[in-house]
Amino acid sequence: MRFRIKPSWVIPIIIFAIGLYCVFVRFTQGLGASTNLSDQFPWGLWIGFDVLCGVALAAGAFTLSAAVYVLHLDNYKPLVRAAILTGFIGYLLVIIALMFDLGHPYRIWHPLIMWNPNSVMFEISWCVTLYFSVLAMEVSNFLFEKVNWQRAFKVTHAITVPLVITGVILSTLHQSSLGSLFLIVPYKLHALWYSPWLPVFFFNSAMALGCAMVIVESFISSKIFKKELELSILTNLSRALVVILAVYGIARAIDINDRDAWDLIFQPGFEHFMFLAEILLAIIGPIILLSINRVRINRSGLFISALMVVIGFILNRFNVSMTGLIRAADTKYIPSWMEISVTIAIVTLGLVLFGLAVKYLDIFKDAKPCLSKGETCSDNPSCCLPTPLWFLIIFFWAVVAGLMFNGIRDFYNYLPNVL
Amino acid sequence: MPESKAFLFDVTMCILCGACGAADKERNQLPPFDGDIGQERLSANAFLVINKVQDRGVRHSCMHCVTPTCASVCPVGALEKTQIGAVIYHKDICMGCRYCMAACPFKIPRYEWDKALPYVRKCDFCYGRIINGQSPACAEVCPTGALTFGNRGDLIQEARKRFKAASPTYVDHIYGESEIGGTSLLIISDIAMEKLGYPGDLAENPLPSLTWAALEKVPNVVFLGGAFLTGLWWITKRREEVIAAEHHRADNPNGRKS
Numbered sequence: 001m002r003f004r005i006k007p008s009w010v011i012p013i014i015i016f017a018i019g020l021y022c023v024f025v026r027f028t029q030g031l032g033a034s035t036n037l038s039d040q041f042p043w044g045l046w047i048g049f050d051v052l053c054g055v056a057l058a059a060g061a062f063t064l065s066a067a068v069y070v071l072h073l074d075n076y077k078p079l080v081r082a083a084i085l086t087g088f089i090g091y092l093l094v095i096i097a098l099m100f101d102l103g104h105p106y107r108i109w110h111p112l113i114m115w116n117p118n119s120v121m122f123e124i125s126w127c128v129t130l131y132f133s134v135l136a137m138e139v140s141n142f143l144f145e146k147v148n149w150q151r152a153f154k155v156t157h158a159i160t161v162p163l164v165i166t167g168v169i170l171s172t173l174h175q176s177s178l179g180s181l182f183l184i185v186p187y188k189l190h191a192l193w194y195s196p197w198l199p200v201f202f203f204n205s206a207m208a209l210g211c212a213m214v215i216v217e218s219f220i221s222s223k224i225f226k227k228e229l230e231l232s233i234l235t236n237l238s239r240a241l242v243v244i245l246a247v248y249g250i251a252r253a254i255d256i257n258d259r260d261a262w263d264l265i266f267q268p269g270f271e272h273f274m275f276l277a278e279i280l281l282a283i284i285g286p287i288i289l290l291s292i293n294r295v296r297i298n299r300s301g302l303f304i305s306a307l308m309v310v311i312g313f314i315l316n317r318f319n320v321s322m323t324g325l326i327r328a329a330d331t332k333y334i335p336s337w338m339e340i341s342v343t344i345a346i347v348t349l350g351l352v353l354f355g356l357a358v359k360y361l362d363i364f365k366d367a368k369p370c371l372s373k374g375e376t377c378s379d380n381p382s383c384c385l386p387t388p389l390w391f392l393i394i395f396f397w398a399v400v401a402g403l404m405f406n407g408i409r410d411f412y413n414y415l416p417n418v419l
Numbered sequence: 420m421p422e423s424k425a426f427l428f429d430v431t432m433c434i435l436c437g438a439c440g441a442a443d444k445e446r447n448q449l450p451p452f453d454g455d456i457g458q459e460r461l462s463a464n465a466f467l468v469i470n471k472v473q474d475r476g477v478r479h480s481c482m483h484c485v486t487p488t489c490a491s492v493c494p495v496g497a498l499e500k501t502q503i504g505a506v507i508y509h510k511d512i513c514m515g516c517r518y519c520m521a522a523c524p525f526k527i528p529r530y531e532w533d534k535a536l537p538y539v540r541k542c543d544f545c546y547g548r549i550i551n552g553q554s555p556a557c558a559e560v561c562p563t564g565a566l567t568f569g570n571r572g573d574l575i576q577e578a579r580k581r582f583k584a585a586s587p588t589y590v591d592h593i594y595g596e597s598e599i600g601g602t603s604l605l606i607i608s609d610i611a612m613e614k615l616g617y618p619g620d621l622a623e624n625p626l627p628s629l630t631w632a633a634l635e636k637v638p639n640v641v642f643l644g645g646a647f648l649t650g651l652w653w654i655t656k657r658r659e660e661v662i663a664a665e666h667h668r669a670d671n672p673n674g675r676k677s
Contacts, residue, residue, distance in 0.1 A: 032532030039462070039529045042520040070648050072655040103515020103530070103537045107495075110514045114495040120630055121494035121518050123637060165648045169641055180633040184492055184522045184626050187618060199633050329526075 012348050019345025022338040026100050034338045040331035045339045048321035050097030050346055052178055053314050054090050055128070056202070060210030061087025061135060062164075062171035067240075069164040075236060078229055081142060081363045082221075083214050088135040089353050091128065093346050100342060120180045127174035134167040142361045176203040182320055190324035192264050192275045195255045198320070204251065205282070205313050208244045211237055212286075212309035217354070218364070219303040225355060227364035231382070235296045241309065242290045249283040270414060273407030274315070274323045277400050282312025285396040295389055297382040299370060304393050323407075332415050423504040423603065424549060425483075425571035426558060427578055430608035430615065431587045432565035433476030435469060439557035439566060443467040443480075446545060446556040463531045466542040467557055470616065475608070476565070477615045481506060481527045481542040482595060483603035484625075489519035489528060491627035497539075504571065504603040505544030513539060524599055524618060524626060544603070571603060578607050600625030 026034040037044050060083035067073045068080050099105040111125035137156055144153035179202030182189055195201065215234050222228035256262060265272055286308045295301035326333055335343075358364055370383035377384035437456035443466055444451060452459045457471030467480040483506045490498040490506060497513040500506050519539060520528045531537035545555035553559070558568035567574065578593045587609045594612045595602035598621040606612065613619035 027535050030531070030533045030535050030537060037532070039520065039532075040526065042517040042530065066648070070652045070655070072652075072659055103517070104513065105515075107512075107514035110512060111494040114512055116491075116493055116496040118491045118627060118631065118634070119494045119496075119518075120634060121492060121516060123634065125494055161652060165645060165652070168648055169644045172640055172644060173637060177633070180630060181518070183629045183633060184488060185524075186626070186629065187524050187621065196629075196632070 012352055015341075015345050015348045018341045019348075022342045022345075023100055025338060026342075031101075031103070034336065036333055036336040036339065038331055038333070040329040041326070041333040043321060044333060045322075045335040045343055046097050046101040048318055049314070050343055051094050051101070052317040052321055054094040054097065055175065055178060056206045056209045056313060056317060057213050057310070058087040058090025058094075058210070059171065059175060059206035060214045061090075061138075062131075062168050063207045063210040064214065065138070065164045066168045069161055070168065075233060078233055079214050079237065081361075082217060082229065083210065084135065084138050085142075085354065085357050085361070085363055086213060086217060088132075088139045089350050089357075091132045091135060092353070093350050094128070095132070096349070097342075097346055120177050120183075124174045124177045124181075127170045127177070131167055131170040131174065134163055134170065137163060138167075142363075146361055171206075172203060175206040176200065178202050179320075185325070188325055188328040189320070190264075190271050190327065191259065191261050192256075192271055193320045193324040195259065197251065197255050200251065201248070201255075204244065204248045205316060208241060208248060208282075208309055209313045211241045211244065212306040212313075215241075215302055215306035216310055219299065219306075221358055221364050222299075222367040225358045225364070226367050227358055228367040229364060231297070231299060231302075234302060238290050238296050238302055238306070241306070242287055245283055245287050245290075245309070249279075249287065252279070252283070268410075269327075270407045270410035271319075271323060271327070273403045273410060274319050277403035277407060278312060278315045278319055280312075280396065280403070281308050281400045282316055285400070286312070289389075289393065289396070292389065294381075294386060295393075298385045299383070301385045301389065301393070308396070326411075327414075330418055332418050422570045422572070423485075423502070424544075424568065425504055425574050425603040425605055426555070427567045427569070427574040428478045428604060428606045429565050429567075429581070430475050430477065430606065430610075431589070432563045433469065433478070434563055434565070435471060435476040436562060437469065438560045438562060439478075440465070440467055440469055442556040442560040443542070446548075461527065461529055463529045463540045466529075466540060472615050473610065475610075475615065477617075478566070478604075478606070479527075479616075480604065481544070482525050483542075483544055484599060485601035485603065486599070486625035486627055488522045488524060488599070488626045491630065492518045492522045494518070501546065503544075503546070503549055505546040505549065506603075507543050507546050508539055508541065510538045515539075522626070524621060526618075571605075574605055578605060581607065597623045599623070 022034055031037055035044060035046070064076055064080050064083040067076050098108065102108060111122050112129065116122045141153065141156040141160075144156060176199035179198035179200070182194070182198055183196070186194055215237065218229040218234055256265070265275060286305045289295045289301065289305040289308070295305060322333065371377075371380055435457050440452075440459065443449070447466060449464045449466070452465065457469060457476065459465050459468045460470075461468055461479055467478070469476045469478055471477075483504055487498065487500050487506045490496075490500050494516060495512050495514055497509045498506060498519055499509065515537060517530065517539075520530060527541055529540045531540065545553070548555060554568040558566045567577070575593060575596055582589045582591055589607055589609055590611055592607075592612070594606040594608070594617060595604055600623065606617070608615060611619075
C-alpha cells in the first residue's frame with residue numbers, strides 16, 4: 001500500500017505546524033514570548049479553555065456511563081461508547097495543554113508524591129490522574145473487542161461496573177473542584193460569578209455539557225464521517241438535558257437572590273453583557289427550544305440547541321476564569337496569537353483522534369439520509385423544521401451575538417483605563 | 420518554638436531613600452533598577468519596592484500571611500509558612516501551575532516570564548539571615564526606623580503606643596493585624612490604606628477556610644456517593660430481574676418452575 005497525502009490533510013498539517021512552532025517558542029523563550037500572560041493575569045486561554053472546558057466537555061463519559069451501567073437505562077447504551085471516547089480524548093488534550101502551560105511540565109507527577117491535601121489543585125491532580133486511567137481502561141475495552149483479544153476483553157468487561165462507579169465519584173470530585181479553584185478569590189472574581197456554590201454549578205453544568213456534547217458530536221460525525229447515532233435516543237437525551245439545565249438555572253437564580261446580586265446584572269460594563277449572553281445561551285435559549293417537540297425530534301433543531309449549551313458553558317468557563325477576573329487584575333489580557341494557535345492545534349488533534357476512532361472502532365452506525373427518495377416533509381415531519389422555529393433559533397443567536405458584541409466593545413473601551 | 424517574627428512598616432516615617440530596595444537587590448543578587456526611586460514595580464527582579472503615593476513611601480512585598488493563601492493552594496507544597504513567620508518557596512518542588520499567583524489576595528508572587536523553565540519569585544523574609552540570628556537586610560539598612568523587625572506581638576504593642584502620640588495623627592488601624600487572619604508585615608499610616616494602594620475591605624477570615632469548606636466534603640462524596648451508586652445499581656438491576664421473571668411467569672401461566 002502506497003502512502004499518499006490526501007488534500008483533506010493539508011489544513012490539519014498546517015495547523016499542527018504552526019502549533020509546533022508556538023510550542024518551540026514556549027520552550028525556548030518562555031511563557032512571556034509565547035503568551036500574553038502577566039504577573040497580574042497568570043492564567044489565560046490555556047487554563048480557561050483547554051483545561052476548564054476540556055474537562056467539562058469530557059463529562060458525557062461519566063454521565064452516560066452512570067445512566068447505562070449504574071441506572072440500567074439501556075436505551076442510552078448506543079451513546080456510551082461515543083461519550084467514553086470523547087472523555088478519553090478530552091482528558092488527553094487537557095494533559096497535553098498542561099504540558100505547555102506548566103512552568104516545569106516534567107514535574108507534572110509531583111502532586112502524586114508531594115502532598116498538600118489543603119489544595120484543590122492537589123485533589124484535581126489526583127482525580128484527573130485516576131480518572132484518566134479509568135477512561136483508558138474503558139477505551140481499551142473497545143480496542144480488545146476490535147482486535148478480538150478475548151481474554152483481555154473479558155477482564156476489562158468484568159470490572160465495568162466498579163470501574164464506572166469509581167469514575168463517577170472521581171468525576172463528581174474533580175468537575176466540582178474546578179469550580180472550587182475559584183473559591184479562594186472572593187476579592188478578585190466579579191460578584192456575578194463568585195459564589196460559594198461554584199463547585200455545585202461546575203458539576204451540574206458539566207453534566208449538561210457532557211450530554212450536549214454527545215448530541216453535537218453525533219451531528220458532526222454524520223456530516224464529516226457519514227456516521228451517526230440514532231436520533232430517537234438523542235431526542236430522549238435532550239429531555240434529560242432540559243431537566244439538568246432547569247435545575248442549574250434555578251440554582252443560579254437562587255444564588256443570585258441569596259447574594260442580593262440582581263442589580264449587578266444591569267450594571268453597565270462588559271461583565272453584564274457577557275453574563276447575559278452566557279445565561280441566554282446556556283440556560284434560557286436551550287430550555288425554551290428543547291421544550292418544543294418539533295425542535296427535539298429534528299436533527300438540525302436538536303444540533304443547534306445542543307450547540308447553544310456547549311458554547312454557552314464554554315462562555316461560562318471563560319467568564320469565571322477570565323472575564324470576571326480581568327477588572328480586579330487591573331491589567332489587560334487578550335490571548336496572544338500563539339496561545340490561540342496552540343489551542344486550535346489541540347482542538348484539531350482532538351477532531352483527528354475522534355475521526356480515527358470513529359473510522360476504526362465501532363462507535364457509530366452508518367448514516368442514512370433522513371428523507372428517502374420521493375419523500376417530502378409532510379411524509380416525515382421530523383426531517384424538517386418549520387420556518388417559525390427557524391426564526392426563533394435565529395432570534396436567540398442574534399440576541400446572543402448582540403450581547404457579545406456589546407460586551408467585547410465595552411471591554412475594548414475599558415482597556416485604555418488600565419494602561 | 421521560636422516566636423513568630425514580623426515587620427512593622429510606618430508610612431509616616433519613610434523618606435523614600437530606597438535603601439531597603441537596594442539591600443533587597445543586593446541580598447537576592449537582582450539587577451539594579453534604572454528609573455527614579457519610588458517608581459519601580461514588583462517583578463521577578465524586585466521582591467521589595469517602595470512606591471511613591473501621595474508623597475509617602477508605600478512598601479510592597481510579600482506580606483508573609485499568618486495563614487498564607489499561597490501555601491494552602493499549592494498542590495505540591497512548594498510554599499511553606501515557617502515557625503519563624505517567613506513564607507518560603509521551595510523551587511525544586513514547584514511545577515509551575517501559578518495557582519499561588521492567581522490566589523494571592525495581595526497580588527505579590529512574580530514569575531520569570533522570560534525563562535523557558537520559570538520559577539516564582541518573591542521576598543523570603545531573608546529566611547537564611549533570620550535563622551542565623553541576623554535581621555532581614557531591608558530592616559537592617561532602614562535609616563529612619565520606618566521599618567522595624569521583631570516579634571509580631573511586640574510590634575503590635577509598639578504600633579498601639581505610636582497611635583497614642585500626639586503627632587503625627589495615625590489612622591487607628593494596624594493593617595495586617597487581622598486582615599485575612601493576619602500578616603507578618605504590619606503597616607500603619609496617617610491616611611487610609613486603600614488610598615495608598617493596599618487592598619481594602621479584607622475580612623478577618625483566612626481565605627483557605629473558603630476552600631476547606633468544599634474540600635472537607637470530599638470523603639463524604641467518596642463514601643456516601645459510592646454506597647449510593649452501588650445501591651442504585653443493585654436496585655435497578657433487581658428491578659430488571661423482577662420484570663424478566665414476571666414476563667417469564669406470564670409466558671408460563673401454569674406456574675410450573677423451569
